[in-house]
Amino acid sequence: MLSINLTLLLAVIVILRLRRRTEARSRFDEKLTVVLVLALGVLIAPTPLGQGIGEFLGQLVRGISQSGL
Structure with missing residues (x-):
């Protein structure tokens, strides 16, 4: 839980954080956002939602690679 x-x-x-204007961000602010997004990805990955997203992206990549794009 x-x-x-x-x-x-x-x-x-x-x-x-992503709703803020790009011009108002410093390098530290951008790095902090990247770290937060990575942490969010690590927390979502083992959940059923994360598994579903992974499967969907895998199918999308396979479909694109098979179509020759």
Whole structure:
């Protein structure tokens, strides 16, 4: 249950950070956003939602590679 709550909190923080204007961001701010997004990905990956996203992206990549694009 803790990982779900932490995941939701990180998702809200990432959304709020990405809504800011690009010109107002410093390099440190951009690096912090990247770290937060990576942490969010690590928390989402073992969940059923993360597994579904991984399977969907795998099928998408296979479809694109088979079509020759």
